[in-house]
Amino acid sequence: xxxxxxxxxxxxxxxxxxxxxxxxxxxxxxxxxxxxxxxxxxxxxxxxxxxxxxxxxxxxxxxxxxxxxxxxxxxxxxxxxxxxxxxxxxxxxxxxxxxxxxxxxxxxxxxxxxxxxxxxxxxxxxxxxxxxxxxxxxxxxxxxxxxxxxxxxxxxxxxxxxxxxxxxxxxxxxxxxxxxxxxxxxxxxxxxxxxxxxxxxxxxxxxxxxxxxxxxxxxxxxxxxxxxxxxxxxxxxxxxxxxxxxxxxxxxxxxxxxxxxxxxxxxxxxxxxxxxxxxxxxxxxxxxxxxxxxxxxxxxxxxxxxxxxxxxxxxxxxxxxxxxxxxxxxxxxxxxxxxxxxxxxxxxxxxxxxxxxxxxxxx
Amino acid sequence: xxxxxxxxxxxxxxxxxxxxxxxxxxxxxxxxxxxxxxxxxxxxxxxxxxxxxxxxxxxxxxxxxxxxxxxxxxxxxxxxxxxxxxxxxxxxxxxxxxxxxxxxxxxxxxxxxxxxxxxxxxxxxxxxxxxxxxxxxxxxxxxxxxxxxxxxxxxxxxxxxxxxxxxxxxxxxxxxxxxxxxxxxxxxxxxxxxxxxxxxxxxxxxxxxxxxxxxxxxxxxxxxxxxxxxxxxxxxxxxxxxxxxxxxxxxxxxxxxxxxxxxxxxxxxxxxxxxxxxxxxxxxxxxxxxxxxxxxxxxxxxxxxxxxxxxx
Numbered sequence: 001x002x003x004x005x006x007x008x009x010x011x012x013x014x015x016x017x018x019x020x021x022x023x024x025x026x027x028x029x030x031x032x033x034x035x036x037x038x039x040x041x042x043x044x045x046x047x048x049x050x051x052x053x054x055x056x057x058x059x060x061x062x063x064x065x066x067x068x069x070x071x072x073x074x075x076x077x078x079x080x081x082x083x084x085x086x087x088x089x090x091x092x093x094x095x096x097x098x099x100x101x102x103x104x105x106x107x108x109x110x111x112x113x114x115x116x117x118x119x120x121x122x123x124x125x126x127x128x129x130x131x132x133x134x135x136x137x138x139x140x141x142x143x144x145x146x147x148x149x150x151x152x153x154x155x156x157x158x159x160x161x162x163x164x165x166x167x168x169x170x171x172x173x174x175x176x177x178x179x180x181x182x183x184x185x186x187x188x189x190x191x192x193x194x195x196x197x198x199x200x201x202x203x204x205x206x207x208x209x210x211x212x213x214x215x216x217x218x219x220x221x222x223x224x225x226x227x228x229x230x231x232x233x234x235x236x237x238x239x240x241x242x243x244x245x246x247x248x249x250x251x252x253x254x255x256x257x258x259x260x261x262x263x264x265x266x267x268x269x270x271x272x273x274x275x276x277x278x279x280x281x282x283x284x285x286x287x288x289x290x291x292x293x294x295x296x297x298x299x300x301x302x303x304x305x306x307x308x309x310x311x312x313x314x315x316x317x318x319x320x321x322x323x324x325x326x327x328x329x330x331x332x333x334x335x336x337x338x339x340x341x342x343x344x345x346x347x348x349x350x351x352x353x354x355x356x357x358x359x360x361x362x363x
Numbered sequence: 364x365x366x367x368x369x370x371x372x373x374x375x376x377x378x379x380x381x382x383x384x385x386x387x388x389x390x391x392x393x394x395x396x397x398x399x400x401x402x403x404x405x406x407x408x409x410x411x412x413x414x415x416x417x418x419x420x421x422x423x424x425x426x427x428x429x430x431x432x433x434x435x436x437x438x439x440x441x442x443x444x445x446x447x448x449x450x451x452x453x454x455x456x457x458x459x460x461x462x463x464x465x466x467x468x469x470x471x472x473x474x475x476x477x478x479x480x481x482x483x484x485x486x487x488x489x490x491x492x493x494x495x496x497x498x499x500x501x502x503x504x505x506x507x508x509x510x511x512x513x514x515x516x517x518x519x520x521x522x523x524x525x526x527x528x529x530x531x532x533x534x535x536x537x538x539x540x541x542x543x544x545x546x547x548x549x550x551x552x553x554x555x556x557x558x559x560x561x562x563x564x565x566x567x568x569x570x571x572x573x574x575x576x577x578x579x580x581x582x583x584x585x586x587x588x589x590x591x592x593x594x595x596x597x598x599x600x601x602x603x604x605x606x607x608x609x610x611x612x613x614x615x616x617x618x619x620x621x622x623x624x625x626x627x628x629x630x631x632x633x634x635x636x637x638x639x640x641x642x643x644x645x646x647x648x649x650x651x652x653x654x655x656x657x658x659x660x661x662x663x664x665x666x667x668x669x670x671x672x673x674x675x
Contacts (some may be wrong), residue, residue, distance in 0.1 A: 080473060132659045133671075135416050135472070139610045140659055142603070143652035144454060150648045161664045187477060225673055282477050290609065327488030334481035339466040 012116065012119045019206060036195055041188060053187040056304065061194045062252050064296035067280040069248025074278070075207070075286035076209050077241035078221025079129050083141035084277045087146035087246045089269035090118045093158050095254040096264050099170055100160060107172035107181060109189025111197075111254050118200050118250025119243040121148075125240030128237060129184035133224075145274055152266035159264075167265075169258040179257040188260050201248065206289045207245070217241055218287070283337055285344025294345040302330065374637035378525045388636045389629055394521035396628020397528045398590065401610065402605035403620040405576040410614050415464065417473045419482040421602015423577060424624035425594075426490045427452060428584030431596040432501045433494040445581075452577030455486075460570045472480040485601070498595040501588035522553040524586045531582055532621060535575070539617075544571060547672070552615070607655035613668025622666060627651045 001026050009017045020026045028296035044052035070084050098105065120274040132140050134199030150156045159167055179185035180193040208214055216237045219227035228234050257264040276299055284295020306326045310317050317325070341347055378385045391519050402424060409417040434444035463478050502518050510517050539545040550558040551568050559565055587601060588594045608627045612619025631650045639646050 126654055128660055131663050133663070135476075135614065136610050136659055136663060136665070138605045140652075140656045143608060143656040146649035146652050150645060154642070154645060183614075191539065193560055196411055279477070279480070282473070286473075321492065324488040324491040324496075327484045328492065329488075331481045331484030331486075331488065334484065335478050338478050339463075340483070342467070342470050 001358065003353050019203070019210075020223060026339035033199065035191075036199075037324075040189065041054070042189075044191075049187045053191040054260075056300075057191055058194060059256075060296055061198045062255050062260055063277065063300055064270050064293045065198050065201060065255065065281060066249050066277045067284065067292035068202060069245045069252060069288065070277050071281045071284075071288070071292050072205060072217070072248065073210070073245035075242050075281055075288065075291075076221060077217040077245075078224075079126075079238065079241060080093050080138040081245070082143040082271070082274050082278065083125060083139050083144035083148075084270040085274040086145040086247050087118050087122055087249040087258060088273065088321060089148055089266055090246075091151050091250025091253035092257035092264050093266075093268065094250065096167065096169075097160075097260055098160065099172060099258075103170075106174065107258075108174055110172075110249060111193060111258075111275055114254045115247040115251040118253070119247040121248025122242045127238050129238050129242070134212045140270075145271055149266050149270060167263065169262045169264060172258075181262070183262040188212065194255055194259055197251070201251070201290060202293075205248070209289070213237075213240065221287075238288050255281060279334065281344075283334065283344055285346030286346065288346035290349065291344050291346030298345065302333070306330070315321070369641040370638065371640075374382070377637060383515055385633075387517075388632050390515060390517055391521065392629035392632030393519070393625050394525050394628070395632065396585055396608075396626070397521075397525045397621075398583065399605050399620045399623025399625075399628055401531070401579065401586065401600055403526050403580040403608040403624055404535070404617065405583065407578045407612075407614065407617055407620045408535075408579065408606065408608050411617075412548055413464070413551075413569050414555075415474060416614070417476040417576065417601075418473065418476060419486060420576065420580060421487045421605070422483045423455070423600045424488075424584040424587065424601065425568035425596065425599045426486045426499070426584075427577065427581040428594045428598060429494045430498070431581065431585060432499040432588065432611045435501070436499060448581055449510045449578065452581055453574050456570050456573030456577050459573050464569060471522065490556065496596075498593050500593045501585075501591075514598055520573065520590055524590065527582065527586060528621075533581065533615065535579075535601045535617065538670075539577075544568075546570065602653060607651035610665055611651075611655045611658055613665030615669050616665070616667035619665060619667035623658075627654065630654060634666040 003022075005022045005024075008021075008023055010021070015021070020029060036089050040057060041049075041053070044057075054056075066084060066088060069080060069087075073079050073081050079356050091114050094117040095110055098110045098113055099107065102110070121144075125141065129137055129142050156162075168183065169181050171179050171184060173179045174193065178189055178193075185275060209217070216227070216232045217230050219230070220234060220237050224234055227237075255267060257268070261268065280293070280295030281298050284293070285291025301325055306329055307322065310322070337345075369603060402420060405420040405423065406417060409415055409420070422423070427448055430448045431444050435441060439447060463482060464475070467475055467478055484614045510519050510522070537545075539549060547558070547563045547568055548571070549560070550563055551565065555565065558568075583601075584594070586600065587598050591598070604627070605624075606621040608620060610623075611626060612623030631647050631654075634650045635646050660667070
């Protein structure tokens with residue numbers, strides 16, 4: 001009863017092609033944005049902005065962005081990739097090189113340029129996908145992961161010959177005093193900057209996947225030979241998926257290094273981060289934009305919950321044991337979720353909507 | 364010019380001028396490749412029989428080795444520890460089949476793959492809860508210094524590892540080719556439904572395969588542990604090194620795992636030794652992957668993999 005499209009007539013072509021055609025969806029989105037832009041900052045200003053906006057919300061948003069990127073490649077175009085961490089590192093280091101080489105350039109432009117550089121690198125590593133498929137491809141993408149991390153770790157040119165190899169992000173403002181990078185900037189500025197970027201890019205992705213490009217990706221995913229026969233060019237489609245996916249991942253890496261941790265080091269983007277992002281899209285739901293956010297929330301907040309819940313309940317567990325128990329619970333939960341709903345949290349949300357359509361009546 | 368020389372000419376000059384040294388590097392690489400093969404073998408066994416790409420194989424190696432070393436430390440003796448660990452691996456195989464694989468039957472491969480990553484986290488945490496996170500020394504009496512053959516230096520332990528791996532592969536080959544269960548395993552690998560229809564129990568076959576993979580993991584863990592002198596968490600990283608071995612040899616081929624391991628082991632050692640100084644070292648991290656990637660461009664199914672035939 002609550003979620004019903006009956007009576008909502010579409011009277012124009014614009015309404016027919018709207019991104020959220022159902023009124024309840026629009027209300028839901030507006031509510032979500034209100035919470036994100038007003039509710040969370042207000043809550044954080046009461047409970048401690050540095051903690052709630054910094055180590056909790058920022059990684060969630062940035063992970064969601066990376067998950068969007070990987071979901072475009074894996075969920076929509078069907079190319080399994082384990083190289084997300086490598087591409088994120090490209091974004092971070094490209095931003096660093098650009099920001100130090102052109103100090104006057106606006107940081108937003110630098111981020112976008114770094115994303116484009118990552119897209120080019122992604123295309124380069126996407127070429128094998130034309131011949132290699134399935135698990136062979138996923139292992140082959142590990143090549144990009146290990147090679148890129150090694151490159152940034154070992155070649156001093158990328159860190160401007162800094163001896164320690166760990167560099168802090170230079171402070172940059174987007175306009176006037178609105179500093180978004182560096183350790184000293186306000187958590188509110190950082191939060192709003194990242195949030196806006198993520199919202200804009202998520203909308204862009206949502207539009208992309210329902211248009212011609214997204215349909216071509218899905219055709220390639222479902223059966224590439226059949227897609228080729230109906231006139232979809234596999235070379236262009238696959239490489240485009242790699243490029244756009246890498247753009248998102250690169251941007252996520254740049255934000256991670258510059259806005260969240262304020263330090264750029266290659267080891268922050270090791271293989272674990274690739275697996276985490278892959279978990280997010282599988283737990284959230286392959287081929288779903290909403291799923292990226294649900295999955296990112298699950299993977300970022302669950303360890304925090306596991307860490308903070310036992311002390312709240314009065315159990316005192318040594319730190320060592322706690323991290324191990326976290327791993328066990330995490331692994332078990334992943335298996336549990338896969339068994340209960342292999343199509344992810346987004347699918348659960350869909351089922352809930354089906355239920356809401358009838359509720360409270362039986363049929 | 365100097366850089367170009369150091370990349371394209373220098374290493375070959377060094378190889379030609381000191382062939383004994385080259386042979387030492389090559390043989391050392393081949394023998395360490397045998398250990399990669401051992402890990403890759405576990406992957407192949409499970410993939411062949413159930414189509415599951417078992418990412419947990421590396422952690423199973425670590426888990427088995429931790430158990431083994433832990434039991435020895437608690438005073439169980441080598442044979443006692445071996446017995447306990449074998450039992451643990453069998454229990455693990457049953458649990459994996461009953462709790463993870465059976466509920467997920469008929470799901471897509473990627474879902475099963477993710478489930479095995481779940482197993483990875485679970486085992487990693489469990490191993491540390493039970494046995495602690497410290498590095499444990501492992502000494503099963505397999506030691507021995509270097510041997511010189513002419514001018515070529517060989518570590519006797521590596522040689523022993525190669526022998527163990529060789530006999531393990533021979534045993535597996537006999538098991539697969541000559542026994543009743545082995546024939547059933549090959550039937551399942553060929554076609555699940557056809558195997559079911561002639562009355563092969565799929566579930567017990569899966570348990571058997573997981574047990575076999577667990578035992579291979581145990582052997583690999585003991586060999587790696589005694590090569591390193593201790594059981595530590597870097598053993599798990601070996602699994603990541605075994606992946607290029609796997610795609611080089613083909614996911615479904617046991618000889619492929621062996622040959623792939625030898626190729627990866629020898630080439631990465633040679634690359635590290637001769638090109639490492641020019642490129643800044645630690646080339647081993649990625650060399651095998653790049654090799655496999657380039658190789659796959661020419662043969663997408665790996666060296667001995669089944670030809671990929673696609674039908675619309």
